[in-house]
Amino acid sequence: MKRFVLDTAIVLLIVLVALTVIDVAVPLHGQEYEAKANHIKEHGNEISTLIVGNSLATAGVDACVFGDSCYCDAIAGEVLYYTMKRLEQDLPRMSNLRAVILPLHYNLLAYQYFGKLGAHFIYNYYRSMNITLDTFPYGYLYRLALPSGKLHLSSRGCDYYNPQGNSWPNWTWNGEKQEENPPNQCDEVDIAIDYLTAMARMCHERGVRFIVVVPPFPDAWLEGCTEDGMNNLQIIADSVNALYPIGFHNYMADSQFRDRSLYMNWNHLSHAGGTLFAQRIKEDFGL
Amino acid sequence: MLFTDTSFAVFLPIVFALYWLLQRAPKWQNALVLVASYVFYGWWSWRFLLLIAFTSLCSYVSGIKMGTGENVGKAAHRKLWLWANIVINLGILAIFKYYDFFVAELAQLFGLDGDPLMLHVALPVGISFYTFQALSYSIDVYKGRVEPTRNIVAFFAYIAFFPQLVAGPIERATQLLPQFLRSRHFDYKLAIDGARQILWGLFKKMVVADNCASYVDAVFAQSQGPASHLLAAVLFAFQIYGDFSGYSDIAIGTAKLFGIRLMQNFRTPYFSRDIAEFWRRWHISLTTWFRDYVYIPLGGSRVPKWKVVRNTFVIFLLSGIWHGANWTFVAWGGYHACLFLPLILLGRNRRYTNTVAAGRLLPTWKELGQMTLTFALVAFGWVVFRATGIPSALAFIRTMCHPEAISAAWMFFADSGISVARVGIIVMLVVEWLQRDKEHGLQDADRVVRNRWLRYLLFAALFVATYFFRGAYTEFIYFQF
Numbered sequence: 001m002k003r004f005v006l007d008t009a010i011v012l013l014i015v016l017v018a019l020t021v022i023d024v025a026v027p028l029h030g031q032e033y034e035a036k037a038n039h040i041k042e043h044g045n046e047i048s049t050l051i052v053g054n055s056l057a058t059a060g061v062d063a064c065v066f067g068d069s070c071y072c073d074a075i076a077g078e079v080l081y082y083t084m085k086r087l088e089q090d091l092p093r094m095s096n097l098r099a100v101i102l103p104l105h106y107n108l109l110a111y112q113y114f115g116k117l118g119a120h121f122i123y124n125y126y127r128s129m130n131i132t133l134d135t136f137p138y139g140y141l142y143r144l145a146l147p148s149g150k151l152h153l154s155s156r157g158c159d160y161y162n163p164q165g166n167s168w169p170n171w172t173w174n175g176e177k178q179e180e181n182p183p184n185q186c187d188e189v190d191i192a193i194d195y196l197t198a199m200a201r202m203c204h205e206r207g208v209r210f211i212v213v214v215p216p217f218p219d220a221w222l223e224g225c226t227e228d229g230m231n232n233l234q235i236i237a238d239s240v241n242a243l244y245p246i247g248f249h250n251y252m253a254d255s256q257f258r259d260r261s262l263y264m265n266w267n268h269l270s271h272a273g274g275t276l277f278a279q280r281i282k283e284d285f286g287l
Numbered sequence: 288m289l290f291t292d293t294s295f296a297v298f299l300p301i302v303f304a305l306y307w308l309l310q311r312a313p314k315w316q317n318a319l320v321l322v323a324s325y326v327f328y329g330w331w332s333w334r335f336l337l338l339i340a341f342t343s344l345c346s347y348v349s350g351i352k353m354g355t356g357e358n359v360g361k362a363a364h365r366k367l368w369l370w371a372n373i374v375i376n377l378g379i380l381a382i383f384k385y386y387d388f389f390v391a392e393l394a395q396l397f398g399l400d401g402d403p404l405m406l407h408v409a410l411p412v413g414i415s416f417y418t419f420q421a422l423s424y425s426i427d428v429y430k431g432r433v434e435p436t437r438n439i440v441a442f443f444a445y446i447a448f449f450p451q452l453v454a455g456p457i458e459r460a461t462q463l464l465p466q467f468l469r470s471r472h473f474d475y476k477l478a479i480d481g482a483r484q485i486l487w488g489l490f491k492k493m494v495v496a497d498n499c500a501s502y503v504d505a506v507f508a509q510s511q512g513p514a515s516h517l518l519a520a521v522l523f524a525f526q527i528y529g530d531f532s533g534y535s536d537i538a539i540g541t542a543k544l545f546g547i548r549l550m551q552n553f554r555t556p557y558f559s560r561d562i563a564e565f566w567r568r569w570h571i572s573l574t575t576w577f578r579d580y581v582y583i584p585l586g587g588s589r590v591p592k593w594k595v596v597r598n599t600f601v602i603f604l605l606s607g608i609w610h611g612a613n614w615t616f617v618a619w620g621g622y623h624a625c626l627f628l629p630l631i632l633l634g635r636n637r638r639y640t641n642t643v644a645a646g647r648l649l650p651t652w653k654e655l656g657q658m659t660l661t662f663a664l665v666a667f668g669w670v671v672f673r674a675t676g677i678p679s680a681l682a683f684i685r686t687m688c689h690p691e692a693i694s695a696a697w698m699f700f701a702d703s704g705i706s707v708a709r710v711g712i713i714v715m716l717v718v719e720w721l722q723r724d725k726e727h728g729l730q731d732a733d734r735v736v737r738n739r740w741l742r743y744l745l746f747a748a749l750f751v752a753t754y755f756f757r758g759a760y761t762e763f764i765y766f767q768f
Contacts, residue, residue: 004473
């Protein structure tokens with residue numbers, strides 16, 4: 001018995017050491033959640049327009065267009081569920097908030113299914129939400145780890161790709177179809193409605209406008225979209241709107257965004273595209 | 288409580304420590320196992336504990352009645368008690384699992400509204416597993432293969448033993464019950480092998496199955512391109528294997544920590560050379576249950592050919608419907624019966640009883656072809672099994688069989704969305720191929736990695752990898768059965 005306990009303990013000890021090292025190392029790569037949450041804690045009352053969502057927001061909607069009081073709280077790869085949870089946490093900290101803008105992906109929850117960002121993404125999320133032993137055994141190590149905030153976020157919350165300006169990486173796109181992440185309407189519409197309704201309710205209760213936009217996509221990407229998929233987006237918006245008023249517009253095939261120079265890859269706008277898109281939102285919704 | 292829950296990681300060491308503290312008092316060990324098993328099950332639903340207790344009590348009483356002095360020799364009395372127990376147990380199973388289905392089907396047939404007659408009750412987790420385990424006891428007592436026990440605690444522990452309570456392996460009284468009736472002593476080798484088997488099971492479940500599930504669920508939820516369908520069909524084959532055999536590994540490994548040996552439930556079934564071999568290697572505890580308690584009593588294969596055909600269809604259709612009240616399961620059973628039948632009629636169903644490529648590192652081209660064909664046939668069948676209905680299964684197959692589906696092979700290696708699943712599958716296949724004559728992927732690791740510290744590092748690395756590359760939370764598929 002002693003030998004068994006010893007063997008098991010050694011393996012678990014090595015596991016513990018490995019997880020501790022990982023726990024310390026992860027913040028060194030940038031803890032966007034933590035940094036963004038801290039910004040909102042400290043400057044929440046200065047924010048009047050909040051951009052939430054995933055890379056369609058971080059590399060899709062230029063926060064600068066909305067003025068100094070706009071902040072991009074989005075994180076690349078974030079799924080609707082986490083957006084909802086973070087909004088729930090952050091809304092009470094922004095007493096002057098007037099509008100929340102959410103760019104909605106055609107695939108809705110696709111990244112939740114495909115889990116491309118994997119453990120690192122979830123890991124950072126759990127730590128920033130202070131989810132500890134109950135749900136995530138190693139969240140508590142966060143308190144022992146180095147202080148985060150290693151990122152140099154801009155005042156608008158754009159991520160570390162370009163700390164002084166916006167979040168667009170320096171990519172170029174040749175306009176060809178990229179085979180990975182093909183469009184697919186694979187998500188459960190009901191789940192999307194649940195999450196969006198929850199966000200709409202939270203905003204409604206605080207007198208904040210909730211604006212959902214489907215960003216433009218290049219022609220190569222649109223080829224893979226189905227009519228059902230397009231209709232689903234409207235169904236979702238109508239379902240939420242029936243309970244709480246939201247602003248909704250689908251820009252997927254918008255004629256103003258057909259030039260491929262407006263895209264940095266086959267499903268993300270370039271900086272120029274993101275600026276143009278932000279201007280359109282501003283005009284269309286009177287922000 | 289799930290094996291992959293944090294709560295189980297706390298529960299298991301506590302029960303383990305208490306269990307071995309009671310090493311000198313086997314009766315108390317059994318009492319602890321019983322309490323722990325009921326806590327384990329009650330975590331999910333304490334109400335259905337009454338059902339397990341009732342099932343256990345019925346089987347216990349019928350066993351005593353079949354074996355007591357006054358009834359010994361009175362065949363009619365013994366048969367009466369046997370059938371009473373069978374009717375009660377299968378009755379409970381039928382009510383919870385099949386009643387609503389058949390009411391709905393009959394109502395639809397006659398154009399009526401069956402809803403008022405339906406019960407709409409939740410299906411108790413693991414009901415098919417513990418019911419079959421209880422039945423095996425009664426039948427074995429009746430057949431004289433096992434002595435009826437009067438030790439009620441040991442018997443209840445045998446029915447509810449938590450590692451295999453909700454998804455098997457379906458144990459036989461002849462194998463498991465005697466282990467609860469004798470004293471158990473801590474066996475280092477058995478325990479360490481159990482711990483390794485748990486680790487391997489967690490890897491298969493959390494890394495392979497749960498990462499495949501993301502893709503499979505997405506494609507089955509919403510129709511996509513032919514290649515996606517074919518890829519989803521292949522990934523589901525690995526998902527269901529990783530899920531169920533992973534569960535079995537965790538169950539068997541956990542039992543070993545308590546000095547209890549459970550039967551092997553899977554023997555690398557995807558390395559089978561024909562369907563008959565596949566069925567000797569897949570869900571062994573269920574297939575042997577049907578073989579021993581249904582197929583052989585019906586005459587097996589030593590009867591006229593028309594009866595062989597009948598018997599084959601009976602066990603495969605029963606096996607299908609055992610999984611759930613849906614025509615897809617019946618169709619899946621029928622499909623496998625059709626694949627199995629030619630082999631048994633030609634007397635070629637026992638051609639491959641040894642391990643493939645025994646004594647060699649690699650298979651021959653012929654063996655590789657046979658294994659690939661068998662896997663393809665099995666994976667095709669899983670589409671029907673996974674679909675929500677026959678029409679959706681047919682639609683899925685139609686899309687999957689389009690010539691464009693050929694690019695699924697490229698997608699498997701190129702799609703970054705399944706990168707973790709892909710690596711997990713490859714690791715699993717390589718390890719299990721090398722260990723194909725062993726009980727699990729990490730058995731006898733000492734012989735492969737002789738350095739003790741290297742072994743520690745290897746196991747720790749597997750643990751950490753499992754933890755960080757686990758897929759989105761997915762329940763065990765076989766819990767629904």
